[in-house]
Amino acid sequence: MTAFLKNVGGHTGRIALALVFALPLVFMLVSSFKPDDQIFGDLDSPRAFLPIGALSPDNYTAVFDRVPATRFLLNSVLISASTVVLGIVINSMAAFALSRMQWPGRKLVLTAVIATLIVPFETFALPLVWWVNQLPLLSVNGFHLQWSTGWMDTYQVQILPFVANAFSVFFFHQYFRSIPKELDEAAIVDGAGWFTIYRRIVMPLSGPAVATVAILTFLPAWNSYLWPLMVVQSEELRPVMVGISYFFQLNVGWGQIMAYSSMITVPILALFVAFQRSFVNSIASSGVKG
Numbered sequence: 001m002t003a004f005l006k007n008v009g010g011h012t013g014r015i016a017l018a019l020v021f022a023l024p025l026v027f028m029l030v031s032s033f034k035p036d037d038q039i040f041g042d043l044d045s046p047r048a049f050l051p052i053g054a055l056s057p058d059n060y061t062a063v064f065d066r067v068p069a070t071r072f073l074l075n076s077v078l079i080s081a082s083t084v085v086l087g088i089v090i091n092s093m094a095a096f097a098l099s100r101m102q103w104p105g106r107k108l109v110l111t112a113v114i115a116t117l118i119v120p121f122e123t124f125a126l127p128l129v130w131w132v133n134q135l136p137l138l139s140v141n142g143f144h145l146q147w148s149t150g151w152m153d154t155y156q157v158q159i160l161p162f163v164a165n166a167f168s169v170f171f172f173h174q175y176f177r178s179i180p181k182e183l184d185e186a187a188i189v190d191g192a193g194w195f196t197i198y199r200r201i202v203m204p205l206s207g208p209a210v211a212t213v214a215i216l217t218f219l220p221a222w223n224s225y226l227w228p229l230m231v232v233q234s235e236e237l238r239p240v241m242v243g244i245s246y247f248f249q250l251n252v253g254w255g256q257i258m259a260y261s262s263m264i265t266v267p268i269l270a271l272f273v274a275f276q277r278s279f280v281n282s283i284a285s286s287g288v289k290g
């Protein structure tokens with residue numbers, strides 16, 4: 001009986017905690033279908049969390065009339081997907097070299113990589129702006145290729161500076177260490193090279209780690225606001241988070257803000273739900289060694 005009560009109490013506590021975290025999302029979704037006056041009128045009652053009243057999709061329609069939301073969404077998908085794919089390849093290869101290959105100084109290199117985690121982005125944001133503005137840029141002008149200087153106001157300035165990620169390297173490193181090295185030795189005996197071992201043995205066994213790194217790379221890429229605000233001037237290149245500032249110009253429409261926020265939040269929730277099992281498994285496995 002005591003164990004049963006503890007079970008019930010534990011589940012009740014978890015449900016209550018889940019509701020606390022879910023209420024802001026419920027409020028956002030429900031409010032996205034309400035006019036502004038009803039949103040404020042329902043704030044002092046439980047009606048704020050219930051789909052009650054004059055509900056309509058007008059706020060979602062108004063979002064596309066007020067900002068180029070489709071363009072912003074496509075830009076964020078392109079930027080986030082490119083950062084994830086390139087990040088998985090680059091960071092996993094670096095982690096493979098640090099965890100599976102024997103070479104002098106690898107522990108020192110790993111320490112230096114981990115040390116960069118303590119440096120906040122705001123510290124080197126301005127120097128990074130200067131550096132990317134000095135880089136050569138190959139562009140297409142009609143049927144001619146021409147070189148210029150500076151990556152400002154381009155897609156690559158929003159992608160390439162964030163491909164190499166210290167946490168992703170460390171995470172892959174920890175996960176790769178849990179894979180038996182006897183597999184490497186057997187493959188080397190069969191004549192396989194290091195790249196073959198990486199591509200055909202280690203990476204196929206690292207699905208949970210890849211899923212986790214994909215999520216942890218996608219989130220900051222999708223939520224990026226400060227960096228594109230600094231380096232992107234053209235409206236057709238801006239991501240979704242910068243689009244939020246459009247709704248605070250002139251007349252503020254809170255229903256439209258809730259609708260826009262719902263549109264850019266749902267993909268994140270769907271991504272996490274889709275990879276939740278792999279995310280949990282990789283977190284558990286990466287802590288086995290190290």
